[in-house]
Structures are given as C-alpha cells and as structure tokens.
Amino acid sequence: MQGCRKKYPRKNNRKEREWALRPKLYGFNQATPLYLSELAPTRWRGAFNTGFQFFIGIGVVAANCINYSTARVPWGWRMSLGLATVPAIIMTIGAFLIPDTPNSLVERDRIDEARNALRKVRGPTVDVEPELQQLIKLSQLSKAMEKESVRTIVEEQYRPQLVMAFVIPLSQQLTGINIVAFYAPNLFQSVSFGNDSALLSAVILGLVNLASILVSTAVVDRFGRRFLFIVGGLQMLLCMLAVAIVLAVESGVHGTENISKGNTILVLVLLCFYAAGFGWSWGPLCWLIPSEIFPLKIRSTGQSIAVAVQFLTVFVLSQTFLTMLCHFKFGAFLFYASWIAVITIFIILFLPETKGIPLDSMNAIWSKHWYWRRFMVKGQVSRDNHPMTS
Template sequence: MEEGRNRSGSSPGVKEYKGGVTPFVVGACIVAATGGLVFGYDNGISGGVTSMDPFLVKFFPATYKKMHLKEAHTSAYCKFDSQILTTFTSSMYIAGLIASMVASTVTRAYGRKPSILVGGLSVLVGAALNGGALNVGMLILGRIMLGIGIGFADQAVPLYLSEMAPKQMRGALNSGFQLFVAVGGLSASLTNYGTAKIHNWGWRLSLGLAVIPAIILSLGSLWLPETPNSLMEREGPEKAKAMLQRIRGTVDVEEELSDMMEAKKISETVKHPLRNMMQRKYRPQLVMAVAIPLFQQLTGINAIAFYTPVLFRTIGFETNASLMSAVIIGVIATAATVLSMFAVDKYGRRLIFLEGGIQMLVSQVIIAIILGIKFDSSGDGSISKGYAYLLLVMICIYVVGFSWSWGPLGWLVPSEIFSLEVRSIGQSIVVSVNLLLIFIVAQGFLAMLCHFKFGIFLFFAIWVVIMTLFVYFFLPETKNIGIEEMNSVWKEHWFWKRFVNEEIPIPMKSMYQET
C-alpha cells in the first residue's frame, strides 16, 4: 500500500508551519513576478517584428525577397528560413544561458534582490539598443543585453517567489511569474498589432517599448525585501526570523526557522555548489533541473510563441490577421495561466502536468493532420478559410494545455525542490537548460518548418508523450511541502529513495524521524 501510494506521487506526512498569507508577502511576490513581463515581452515581440515588411526590408532584404517569391518550386514552409534572421531571435537566449551561471554566484553571495535589479537594468539597456538599431550588429548586441537581463531575472525570481510564499500558497504565488510571462507575451502581440500599421518605424516602437517592463522590474526591485532563506544563509537567524515574522504575520515562526537553520548548517559545508550538485544524494534534483526545462521547451511552445505571426502568414493569413491571431492566443494563454494559479495548490502539480500533456498531444496531432491534408505548400501556399480558423482553434487548445500546466509548473517545480545548499546553482542549471533549448528551437525552427513541414508538430508531439510518461513515473507530488523539508518527497518516492536514503544529511534524518 505504501509503495503504491508513493508511486502515484502523493505527498508524505509534512509539518504544519504557523502563520498565513499576509498582504506584505503577496505584494512582494507580485512585484518580483513582474520579472516575467520582461521574459514574456521580449520572447513574444521578435516573432511579430520579423513578420513586418519594413523591418525585413531594412535588416533582412534577402528574406523579404524570398517571402514574396511566386515560383512554384518554392515551398511556402521555407519562405522565412534565414539563419541571420533566427540569429537575431535566438542570440538573446545564448547570452541568457551564460549570464544565468554568473547569476548563481551573485544570488548566493549577495541575495536574490540584487540579481533581480541587475536583470532589470540590463534589459533596459538592451531595449534601448534595439529600438535605436541602425544595423544588424546593433540589433544583436541589444538582444544579447536583453539575454543577460533575462538570465539574471529568470534565475532569481522563481527562487524568490518560492522562498517568500507560504507552502500552502506557493504554487499560486510562484505561478505569478508565468502569469506575467503570459501578460508580457500578450502585450507584445498587442504592440505588434498596433505598430504594424506605422509605416517604416513601427518595429522600432515594438522593440523599444521593452523599456517599460524593464523599468517596472528595476524600480520594483529597489522596494523588495530579501527572502528569509537568503538572510539565513548570508546574515544569520536573527534577521531571517524578523523577516519570517513579517511575511507570515505571526511571532511563532520557530518551526519554520528551525528547518532553515538546519538547512544552513548543511549549506555551510558546501564550498563548491556545482561539484556538490553532482553527488549521488542530489541525483533526483539534478535530473529534474535538466529534464523539466528540457521538456518544457520540447513541448514546442516557443516555436509557437516566436513565430505565430510568421506561421500564420505561411498558411495564408495577411500580416494584420496573423498578428491578431497572435493576440487571440496571448489572451487565451493569460486566462489559462490564471486558471492554473487557482488549481495548482488544490489539485497538485502531477495531475495538472498529466492533463496538460494529453491536451497538447491531441491538439498537435490534429494540427499536423490539418496541415498535411489541407495545406497547399507549393508556391505561395493556401488553405481554405474554414480550415485556417480550425487550425487557429487547435493552436489555442494547445496553448491552453501548455499555459495551465508546463508553462507555470515548469518554473514552479524546479524552484521549490532544491535544498538550500544547492538552490542557487540548481536554479541556474534550470535556467541554462531552458535558455539553451529555447536557443536551439529558435535557431532551428524555421529550418525545421522548411524540411519537416507539417511533421514538425508530430516531432513535438512525440516529446509530449515522453515527458508525460516521465512525470507519471518519476515526479513526486510537491504540493503543500515546506521548501526546507522538500527532501522528504525523494525519500518516499519508489525510485528516488534509493539515491537519497543512502546519503541523506544527518540534520534532515532527525527531522524525518520526528515527522
């Protein structure tokens, strides 16, 4: 009975901390979560901009000419295939990958708050460079600065949210990051739809308006308090206790504080976090740090996010119609993320992961069938209006599946599973893998679209099957588990217990015996 319960992922017995959800902690989490605006806006803006004719004429004239070719031998799937164009899009992510590893050291040594500030300021510089770009080199330099900012923000913000939130609300408050990612993406789509009507310089406005989320994040970070976990790690128990009492709304925080102190004792023994992360006892955390962001990107969501306007132009929508389709998708993604915030702490992480995977799988297969049977890819490409709208509906169903499952949970679960001593480097691995896969998908999607054609959706569907099975067998439930007692989920899991039970830290052993 015990084995069956753990295989299904239900939570082991857990401690009950005193205190609740205070307006102060909600306000701090909302401000920190605006880091998602930066990621969402910069993630979404490039796809619309690269479908604007004035932008292509100025920076990528060869792609513009190819897009308007009428030769019968030219596949409509291949019109936007340009490595220079995709380098503009994907350069941001390789820069973010490198920056996230630097951010790990900053976050651990100086706290979560300084990393968030660095992220906001770097994005501010990158947005200014892109908005005023005179050549491709200036464009790419701006994207690199955006990437540095995103690397810092994505590394620090999810950690901040998981450490500040009480465990019974951690899912909802941490999902605020993905909510702001969705809002940022929607804002980008609305901006592109409006600026596309401004002849010659509308693209400048689209790229330059990224300064707004950057300013919001930069100014907000100045107000943010530091997390009690970070204060415990860097400044000791007294300051951590004072912050805990403030954010929990009670003076009785001894049990949660005690778990933090135990975590700190272990953390003090770790001199080389990356090397330490490779130890056998951290194997489940390391696997999740790689697998979850890897799978999150192999859902294919960023192929849709980057290139929705391009994709819809490929299948016959006019520029404005394709941009409006991106707006519709953005609205639906935002609504689905809000739904996830209400559901994740009630139904748990695993159930939502599994349902979202099935939903994405079904919609991707149907999209591939529609394109395979009804889309004429020769010449300029065509598809009947009815099937074009059906395609839009299926993409929306797919986006809903992602936006209420792998979207928010892909950030939530990794940020809550790491022990304090490896938390910063663990989150850096998550961000690095995430951005590396975004880079690969962004750099390769247009070429894959050209060669795989409708089969690209079947490619991502296969990965959705794999990741759904992975969740079913290997991801334990983390709902309502204190962040400093998270090792208990690995100790109880049918597969991972063989790793952690052998080398579980002594202070944690006594904790489990007590519970």
C-alpha cells in the same frame, strides 16, 4: 520585435539586439522563482510561482498588442524595441524595494532582520519563532556540511534533482510552445492569414494562455503538480496531432500556398486549445518544480542550470523551426507531438508529487520513489527531513 520582423531590413542586427537582452532575462528568470519559493508559505507556494508565469504571460500579450499596433508604422520596430525599457525600469526600481528572503538573511547571520522579514510576509499576528528557529537549524546544518561547489550538484545523492533540472526545462521547450509564440505571425501567414491578422492571432493565443494560467493558479495547490503535467500534456498532444492531420489532409506532403478558410480557423482554434493546455501545466510548472526540489546548499546552482538549459534549448529550436516547417510541413507538428508523448510518460514514471511538501523536507519524496531512492543517502534524507511551520 517579432511582429516587426519584416520591417527591419538588417536581420542580423535584430538578432544582436534580441540576444543582448537575454543575459538580463536570465538573471531575473533564475532569481525570481527561487525568491518566491523561499518567501511563500508551503501551502501557497504553487500559486505564488504560477503568478510568475502569469505576469510573463501579461508581458507576452502586451508585446503582441504593441507589435499589432505599430505594424503599419515605418519606424514601428523602434517603438516596439524602445518600450522594453519601461518594464526594465520598473523591475530595477522594484529590486531595491522588496525584502530579502528569511532564508538568505539567516544564511548571513542577520537573525533580527530575518525575524522582521518573516513578520512582514506572514503577518504581525503570526508567531514566526518556530519557523525562524527551523531556518536557523537548517542553516547550521548546511554550514556544517562541505561548502557548496559546482561539483556538489553532480554527487549521486543529488542525481534526481539534477536530472529534473535538465529534463523539465528541456521538455517545456520540446512541447513547442515558444516556437508557436515566436513564430505565430509566420505560422498564421503560412495558413492564409494576412500580415495584420497574423499579428492579431498571436494576441489571441497570448490571451488564451493568460486565462489558462489563472486556472493553474487556482488549482495547482489543490490537485498537485503531476495531475496538471499529465492532463495538460495529453491536451497538448491531442491538439498537436490534430493540427498535423489538418495540415496533412489539406496541403499534402509537399504543401500548398494556401489552405481553406475553414481549416485555417480550425488550426487557430486547435492552437488556442494547445496554448491553454500549456498555460495551466508546463508553463508555470517548469519554473515551480526546479525552484522547490533542491536542498538549500545547491538550490541556486540547480535553478541556474535549469534556466541555462531552457535558454539554450530556446535558441536551438528557434533557429531550426522555420527550416523544419518548410521541409517537413505537417511533420514538424508530429515532431513536437512525439516529444510531448515522451515527456508525459517521463512525468508519470519519474516525477514524484511535491504538493504541500515543505522545502526543507523535499528530499524525503525522492527516498520514497521507486526509482530515485537508490541514489539517496539515508543520513542526508534524515537531516533534511525537518517539517517547517507554514
């Protein structure tokens, strides 16, 4: 739809259609990372969740290709919008075919079905009984505790997870990635690309991001989450600063209508490196971290908060970016560069490594952290600290 923006005469209706899709997207974005985290073996959990972001990237590239192909057709925006029904139908049918996670089946006392589900996903030759018994034990402990309520997640012992549920998705959007993705055609038109070239540039950015997600899938369970966050953050920071410098030198404080062809290409290259840095760090990890840090009793609530924060931030930033770009010119990129620096420092100081930690043992990492351990309840940590076979 973004590629057809100028061909659609009633902007408000376009917004209404776009936001009508968001409740459905919210449901899938909330459920899918949780489903993958609960289903995946511990040693492959990062790769499974990174795959979620990879297929989001495929969808973005496909949408940009469709926009590019239909840009010259008078009714092309209708085709772009209508083709969104194809993946929606596939997802709806697929939802009836995939199995429930063993965790959810045990929670509903469907033990035999949970055993069969474990055998299906772990393989027929794997002894699933130790893992099943561990799930049953955790379920019994969870049921013995106070029933989950919305207020449960604000208890002091869950302060670290709650902070991350807000900060991680908020920070992902403050890197500026969705602004670049949403308005890539506008950005490239503003730096001397034509309409078709601008749409093609968005396709290029999407392909670069997609390739970098493949890199993340291969290394996330080897080097860990913190390493990718930090190195990816530094890469994005340098690229944003470089873009700001190029635009400042070329167009000055007040801006000009066009910049030189050489600097236009340089901006594209820098944004490609920026997209690559995001694709193997903040892109997939924003879905992975919230899905694995919460205890079972508040996991769904925590993930819902994380997705809600992300969508709200996307809405606010998407409504303000073009105004910011028009008024502050290169300063808009300095704004996002500053946030990238802040959130990278936050990751260094406050996010413990979760690589290779079973979901049921995740509370132990907070109890060992220099800052978060002051919020942890010793009894709660010991109850949750039961390693799971994977």
